Amino acid sequence: MMSDKTSTFIEVRDLQIAFGQQKIHRGINLKVQAGETMVVIGGSGEGKSVLLKELIGLLRPDQGSVKIDGEEIGGLKERAMASIRKKVGILFQNGALFDSLNVSQNVAFPLIQSGVSDQNRIDERVTHCLEVVELSNQGEKMPVQLSGGMRKRVALARAIVNQPQCVLYDEPTAGLDPIVSDSINKLIRRLQKRNKVTSIVVTHDMKSAFHIADRIAYLYQGRIYFEGTPEELKNSDDQQIKNFIEGVSDNHHCLE
Amino acid sequence: MGELLRFSGRSFLDILEYLGRLTAFCRQILDAIIHGRFFPRLLFRQIVTIGYGSQTVVVVTGAFTGAVFAAQSYFKFKDFGVESSVGALVSVAMCRELAPVLTGLMVTGRVGASMAAEIGTMKVSEQIDALRAMAIHPVDYLVIPRLGAIMISMPLLIAESIAFGILAGYAVTVIGFGVPRAWYVHHLLYHTELEDIVIGMTKGFVFGLLIVIISCYQGLAATNGAVGVGRGTTISVVHSSLAILICNFFLTFFLNSLFPLGSQ
Numbered sequence: 291m292m293s294d295k296t297s298t299f300i301e302v303r304d305l306q307i308a309f310g311q312q313k314i315h316r317g318i319n320l321k322v323q324a325g326e327t328m329v330v331i332g333g334s335g336e337g338k339s340v341l342l343k344e345l346i347g348l349l350r351p352d353q354g355s356v357k358i359d360g361e362e363i364g365g366l367k368e369r370a371m372a373s374i375r376k377k378v379g380i381l382f383q384n385g386a387l388f389d390s391l392n393v394s395q396n397v398a399f400p401l402i403q404s405g406v407s408d409q410n411r412i413d414e415r416v417t418h419c420l421e422v423v424e425l426s427n428q429g430e431k432m433p434v435q436l437s438g439g440m441r442k443r444v445a446l447a448r449a450i451v452n453q454p455q456c457v458l459y460d461e462p463t464a465g466l467d468p469i470v471s472d473s474i475n476k477l478i479r480r481l482q483k484r485n486k487v488t489s490i491v492v493t494h495d496m497k498s499a500f501h502i503a504d505r506i507a508y509l510y511q512g513r514i515y516f517e518g519t520p521e522e523l524k525n526s527d528d529q530q531i532k533n534f535i536e537g538v539s540d541n542h543h544c545l546e
Numbered sequence: 547m548g549e550l551l552r553f554s555g556r557s558f559l560d561i562l563e564y565l566g567r568l569t570a571f572c573r574q575i576l577d578a579i580i581h582g583r584f585f586p587r588l589l590f591r592q593i594v595t596i597g598y599g600s601q602t603v604v605v606v607t608g609a610f611t612g613a614v615f616a617a618q619s620y621f622k623f624k625d626f627g628v629e630s631s632v633g634a635l636v637s638v639a640m641c642r643e644l645a646p647v648l649t650g651l652m653v654t655g656r657v658g659a660s661m662a663a664e665i666g667t668m669k670v671s672e673q674i675d676a677l678r679a680m681a682i683h684p685v686d687y688l689v690i691p692r693l694g695a696i697m698i699s700m701p702l703l704i705a706e707s708i709a710f711g712i713l714a715g716y717a718v719t720v721i722g723f724g725v726p727r728a729w730y731v732h733h734l735l736y737h738t739e740l741e742d743i744v745i746g747m748t749k750g751f752v753f754g755l756l757i758v759i760i761s762c763y764q765g766l767a768a769t770n771g772a773v774g775v776g777r778g779t780t781i782s783v784v785h786s787s788l789a790i791l792i793c794n795f796f797l798t799f800f801l802n803s804l805f806p807l808g809s810q
Binding site: 343348367369370371373374375378379380382383384386387388389399400403404467 | 576581582667668674675676678679680681682683796
């Protein structure tokens with residue numbers, strides 16, 4: 291019997307999706323172990339956010355399979371996916387906070403909807419999560435009154451309030467100042483170390499990627515071009531990878 | 547000529563496709579009613595927004611329609627010396643036609659547009675995806691409470707509209723033009739049947755369903771940011787209004803076969 295630490299929590303096999311004529315994923319294969327932090331890097335428009343949405347069935351791939359905690363989600367209907375989605379929290383790129391609810395209500399939302407009725411417990415969790423993202427005393431504000439970075443942090447608090455087994459982060463540090471970015475990176479590490487939360491982080495912030503990743507996958511032209519540890523990525527001789535890490539544009543590619 | 551045929555053929559196919567998508571959406575609603583989660587608090591909130599909040603507009607519409615209809619009828623009826631029948635005409639017309647159709651159109655503008663815009667904005671800003679990711683079905687959370695609320699509210703709004711239309715007609719005819727009150731009320735009560743009110747409320751109920759189904763569908767189908775939301779909102783108002791007017795025609799014949807007019 292394998293221990294939890296080495297079991298596969300997310301397994302993606304030959305994932306393909308196209309929007310109209312545009313092929314986004316051309317066969318993605320990826321395994322994420324329980325408790326590890328996998329960072330998916332890649333250029334804009336490579337389908338990183340699409341990948342996260344496919345993982346919890348918000349988008350249906352044209353082909354391929356996704357298994358979460360051993361359960362295939364491909365053939366499941368929307369309602370049948372509820373039990374899987376309860377295991378996973380997601381931080382959307384733009385926060386996706388509910389406009390009609392204030393910050394506290396947004397953070398409390400997943401707790402209330404999952405059946406927690408003890409108001410003290412809800413308040414305690416909400417306060418704790420807002421403290422974690424350094425937004426104490428902002429609970430009464432409406433999303434429209436928050437800056438982009440604050441909105442993202444509220445969304446992060448909402449993603450972790452229910453203590454999910456796995457959290458998917460879509461660009462968690464984009465648009466944040468370096469200090470808050472660092473605190474978010476530390477938070478992701480802490481969640482992984484303390485609570486053994488499996489994380490998939492989509493980003494193109496290389497500093498953040500090297501800081502938090504156990505393993506890094508580089509998405510390029512619809513496939514996983516590279517998969518390995520941050521050290522392996524740093525030491526790679528591949529020109530494409532080097533260009534991406536160092537932020538060097540490929541003129542030939544641009545002219546094509 | 548060929549171009550014209552192609553255009554009409556394509557339009558016809560578009561309409562069929564749209565109806566097909568609406569039907570598929572109705573199936574989702576049915577599935578949500580049977581298997582979905584019920585959010586009673588949201589239902590009450592929607593009753594307040596849709597029902598309670600629409601009263602002013604519905605009352606004003608009903609009252610002025612009743613008043614104008616009474617005045618126009620009086621001008622002509624006076625020539626035949628039957629001005630005391632104005633009350634009966636206003637009452638039956640308000641019950642069977644004017645109140646349901648005008649209330650339906652007003653609610654479309656006020657409530658349908660807001661539903662399409664609100665749900666559409668939630669869609670394009672990923673709030674619907676956020677709901678789904680939290681294992682909440684958007685139809686359960688957004689559509690069913692609105693549907694329940696309008697099913698409860700619309701018949702009551704229609705009744706309110708009828709009442710204020712009749713009252714305004716009374717004010718214009720009896721107080722304004724001096725038609726004898728007793729004759730006016732006698733004709734009104736003699737010619738207005740319970741069935742007339744049932745017809746009005748039934749129509750309102752059906753129109754309410756149409757408004758919610760079309761508006762919520764447009765909201766959930768919104769794409770392409772603010773432009774898409776704006777387009778969806780416009781379409782929801784136009785389609786709901788057309789659906790109400792077309793459906794009213796068929797409903798009139800159907801309900802008249804159940805409760806025939808002029809048979810007493």
